[in-house]
Amino acid sequence: MIRYDALDLPVRSALPGLNDALDAGGAAVLVAPPGTGKTTLVPLALAGLLGEGAAKGPVRRVVVAEPRRIAARAAARRMAWLLGEKAGDSVGYTVRGERVVGRHTRVEVVTTGVLLQRLQRDQELAGVDVVVLDECHERHLDADTAAAFLLDVREALRPELRLVAASATTDAAGWARLLGGAPVVEAAGVSYPVEVVWTPPVRPVRPPHGMRVDPVLLTHVASVVRRALAEREGDVLCFLPGVGEIARVAGQLGDLDGVEVLQVHGRAPAAVQDAVLSPGAGRRVVLATSVAESSLTVPGVRVVVDCGLAREPRVDHARGLSALTTVRASQAAGRQRAGRAGREAPGTVYRCWAEAEDARLPRFPSPEIKVADLTAFALQAACWGDPEASGLALLDAPPGGAMAAARSVLAAIGAVDSAGRATERGVRMSRLGLHPRLARALLDAAPEVGADRAAEVVALLSEEPPREYGDDLAAAWRAARRGGDAYAGRWRAEARRLRAGATDRARPPARDRDSAPRERDAGAPAGTGGQGSAPGPTGSEPTGSGAAGRAGSGDDRIAGLVAALAFPERLARAQGGSCLMVSGTRADIGDGSALRGAPWLAVAVADRPVGAGHARVRLAAVVDEDTARRAAAPLRSAGAEVHWADGDVVARRVERLGAVELAVRPLRDADPGLVRDALLEGLREEGLGLVRWSADAEVLRRRLAFLHLHVGAPWPDVSDDALHARVDEWLEPELSRARRRADLARIDAGQALARLLPWATGDAARLDELAPERIEVPSGSRIRIDYGNPEQPVLAVKLQEMFGRHESPRVAGVPVLVHLLSPAGRPAAVTADLASFWRDGYKAVRAELRGRYPKHPWPEDPATAEPTRYTNARLRR
Template identity: 60%
Template sequence: MRPEWSELPVRHVVPDVVGALGSAGTAVLTAPPGTGKTTLVPLALAGLVPGLFSSGGRVVVAEPRRIAVRAAARRMAWLLGEKVGERVGFTIRGERQVGPRTRVEVVTTGVLLRRLQREPELDGIDVVVMDECHERHLDADTALAFLIDIREALRPDLRLLATSATTDATRWARLLGGAPVIHTEGATHAVEIVWAPPVQPVAPPHGLRVDPAFLAHVSDVVRLALARHEGDVLCFLPGVSELGRVARMLPDVQVLEVHGQASGAVQDAALSRGVGRRVILATSVAESSLTIPGVSVVVDSGLAREPRMDHARGLGSLVTVRASKASAAQRAGRAGRERDGFAYRCWSAGEHERLPEYAQPEIALEDLTDFALQAACWGDPDAGGLALLDPPPSGAMIAARDTLIALGAVHGGRVTERGRKMADIGVHPRLARALIDGANQVGVRRAAEIVALLADRLPSSASDDFVAVLRSVRRGNDSLSDRWRQETRRLTQALGSPPPGQRVGQDDQVAGLVVALAYPERVARRRGEGGFVMASGTGAVAGAGLSEAEWLAVAVADRGVGSSVARVRQGVVIDEGIARIAAAALLEEAEEIGWRRGEILARRVRRLGAIELSSVPLVDADVRPAVLDGLRQEGVALLRWTSDARAFRERLAFCHRIVGEPWPPVDDTALVDAAEQWLEPELSRVRRRSDLARIDVLAALRRLVPWSARIEDVAPERVEVPSGSKIRIDYSGERPVLAVKVQELFGWDDAPRIAGVPLTVHLLSPAGRPAAVTSDLASFWREGYQAVRAELRGRYPRHPWPENPIGATATRRTNPRRA
């Protein structure tokens, strides 16, 4: 054992950890970066550290990232003076270095999950260490929940240790059944925080966009750190694109770009002591679980990437966010692993106080389809019985279960054999489905090639033509090509040999079919007004290379913040035949009767989800639902309203307003709601919009008169005045109005009431112009008539203007001419 282990601060609490695990079976260990919790503690638990008592046994250490797995295994093997694969080994997807003497195995949480599904008893394993649990990766949360189940039901002797540099230890201790909490102080190396915000304002991140001016500022801070201090500089940036852009701003500096998709050679180079000064540009993968030798300065952009899932559309994307305080602390700690260091933060102290304490857990942000499949395979499809720090959002779980049912992975609430096979393949259930079903069509190897590429995160510079990307990785010798070849081999071995079937030959056919099998709801057809519509109903636009295609299988798409359509990032040109094969579950034929764009629609339509394939008219269909739909959309203005029909409706409205039941309401909403009552049988004869204008609305409205009433008794159309004329009553206002010439009312001292409501009388001149308005005719004759008489009799001398209108005879005629 190398003597360096004795300098690690965690050595002082190892006996406490061993004791807690021995008595309680579970424990939580919190320790700042650089204390040795990831390396020394597992070695001690395996009985490999002289002088640190432990009962020994085999230990599995689960890390959230592959780079952390490699780093932890390499560091532990170095402390033992051995090579990886002897007493310390590791397993990541597609790579395993474990030997017969291995006592400590470091694995990714994804590898651990699949192992738990296959071997829940974990025979031969004494301790499982869940490292960096604060990062709240979904696989880690799920694996820990399964391990708690195993302890309760199968292996009460299995010991569990949760470790973290920054976390809410109390919550983890409670989750582990009241586990003891052990804390150790950090290394003696101090880290000085230097606030280095931009001098000029920069735009905040939006979606994936980071202001180039801010990246230029980060590169300036890197140069400043190189000039002021000794040692290597570790610079944190949100994504691979930003790593490349900042690297191009440092052409005269030795730069390494470290990210989750970096090759093993690049990761190993970063984890080795370099020759000359280096700048290591890294994403959040370098936050924890590894020491990068030579680093004494950290430059932190303060940005991170988080997933966002649009469950309704089945589209996921990454967004740039401000890193949490916990993340900033982890990043700063990288500078003090070997000696006193400096952490430059590219934001102000005031901004720091407004940062969230912790990043959101993945379970609150991610697509939960894989999680739901893991839970179903575990026997808890709803995940309601799992010991999780945060429950899964209900909406995301509903979407996940619907997807699993569509994939045939779950039936009747239970996982199927097909679902278990999909889970064991080790990729997202959609991709597992594409591999299984695609292999029958195109062969195992070729299906594996497509799925391996779909499973990777392609660089932002990749072509939007997925086939072009496929051909490029076949020819390439970069890290993407290496990962692709390795994953293709793994998937080919995982699937084995399916039964022989039809084989599609060309790259575009193969890729199109497999991509569409993975994402059938993203099959897209070009629409007349431009762009595409996916089978899910989401609109989409594509780059110039794909925009003229009739059909697309969309491999990668995202919907920007505030955008109503998705952007196709990678797609494959296909034909309708491939679309029908891959998305067969979305094929449906139905009669479609409705109101569209102002016309009656009656047809039999074939659809692929939201994509219309063909339609034929329905000649003898009952289109009343379409007419009613049109009335709901456009209102009763679709009908032809004559003056008589409008007047009758106004009388009905008066009856409802004054009398109430049983007189029905006749406002627009009420008439639409009751259309089947008052418009039958006319509705049965309507075949097109123009037929609506031929309906006799007046006759139809009469059907609304209650059977027990006569409208003439309640709201007569006309009233007879003293002259003998029958004058129409106007019911359009709040009160009924009688408009009549003054001479026709002589001798009438009181107008009749309508349903108890006084008539408002509009007295007209002989020319029909308004002369006076009154609701009290007797009062008018006494007080108002003389003024009207004085004004009008000179203008209309041939009409009678008696001094006493009450005693005069009403007339429609003028005075006779004198001889």
């Protein structure tokens, strides 16, 4: 029996406009504030399930795509309750590993990942009349991809397929353009006022880094929750970035009397998720990740405590690592979170940051396509027939570098061919509902270790085990088999799903096979339809002593093989106190870890701690070298390596896996070209001082630098960069004959540098004219010019030798800076204008020095005096 009293929701007024928009063009953007019924009422109306009245429409089959499993299940159950039915009757749902639908299901709620799988199997979506993409503002990669595929379907195959992009807060104009100028239908919600209370921490808080959140902030959040309970009525919904932070805050709230503390996240048991969406008997504190930002209302919430953080995917291309990272939540997320407090009545949001910071927050969350690992997206695009994704209608184009990296991975695992098209193997990988790396590991390991064992280890890798399971993958596997916690339950379910995928090599592209062999009709008895019993123990306990002796034992061998197949570039060899991955990233193993001492590891999860130069191994398995060689065979190379190291040419024959050296032996007859390249490498690293620079060579280089600056062509640039660029012209043939550092030291740089003089134009003969090495001064002496500063050469000469000279000397038209020296050779004055010095500066110098050097001439008029190198006595003779 339909609950009409609960169907009187604000979005109902927008239904006529939405139907008109769909009738006219087949697509629409629906913008409806939180709590208006967008997620529950609209799909029922579009399917014609609301009975008689203005909202009743033609009978249609509707698929609703939600970004998260918790939202998909909750939405389906809520819609079924509104119809007075149970899930699986008129309304059903399909998520990974679970399908609850019946023969009469008209509205099916799926995750966007399931929708993608369905589109790849049946591009026409036969039997589906309307697709609703809910919460599209979150910009998850699967949702963006599904939208692009659906637009392709509408354009090429089924123009009658209707498409609705729905969200509470979104870039409506952008989605309207993407949907071909689709109209925007807005629903006015009943908005209850939400008071904002700014509660920044009193103590300084370190900004988030990677997965790390300052414990000071979490302690502050817990205190704000206590304050909110004391100051306001109703339940409290507290937003935190991840499971670890939820557990820490829950621990600090464990002593609350009469208050139930619930922890809600994607890994939470279904019973807890259901409890959150039902009214509580007493006051509740709901600690949640961003899964609670959107979709259904959490009843009873009047207060929101927002820590201001969120988790987003990031790829560290330099280290070959991808993971979630903690960031400041966007302004849009802040509005969405605050709106949770005003769904049912006026509420309050406590924001754990200063009001002045709010304007500096990003407006929207980063689109996942811009920051995430695109390997799975690239495989989806290849299977769709557009390997470059250039023809897909996307709000944001995928970054070129990330797509290139993704295609490289797909080619290495055999998912695409040389043209980027999906292979048969790649298509099968895409239908497993796994990241392509894990799909590769499942398919390649199953024939060797059995589908059961391969599926169990891949299930562990598809959802990282709890921290308490430890960093040893094989030990975590045993813990999951023994465990009775929520994670172990999800692991068993996922292992069952993957076991079927590993053995069903000829799975037909049927629409009712989206998620798993677990799927069943809603009316089937519980425990049937592939439920089965939990997987029993597989493999064997380790029999070796220590990590080094475990690689060949049952569990370790299997776990190591699967992890190595999934992440071959993270195979790591022990080196000193750390290990070096095939990718070139160095990683440390935690103190006291059972993995320490293993010569080889297959690293499944690694991160980089704050301020650390190395990554940190979070989850890995012990492997032997044979397994490493097999799993990373495409990364194996062998050949001559000649390079500059430790100050000289090193020539070796090396076998390696990526950056990891497997075997090395000296190379006696290295290729001369490789040796020459190594010598050039040495010259770049250590400088041109490796060749012999005599005093004459240094002078020649400075003279040429002076002429290049003041005269220009054809005089050459002799800077380090320029000489490196023209090494073939001036260091040959000496460089080709050299074999080691000592040979470079025997090369006469001056003789080599002379090759760069402009001989062809004849200007080389003017070198001494334009930049003479010495010039004659009035006394007759020939004094060396110092070209050390190419801006202005220096002539250092005794003052008495310049008597009678009225103008400063010039070279290449540039006045020389004259350093006038005392009879003892010490600087007495510096000038570039001799006439001015004789007139204004000489008197002071004469007064100071004539008493100190009385034997030398100090005429009153130096401009007319006779220059001399000698004393007065010598002159009288």
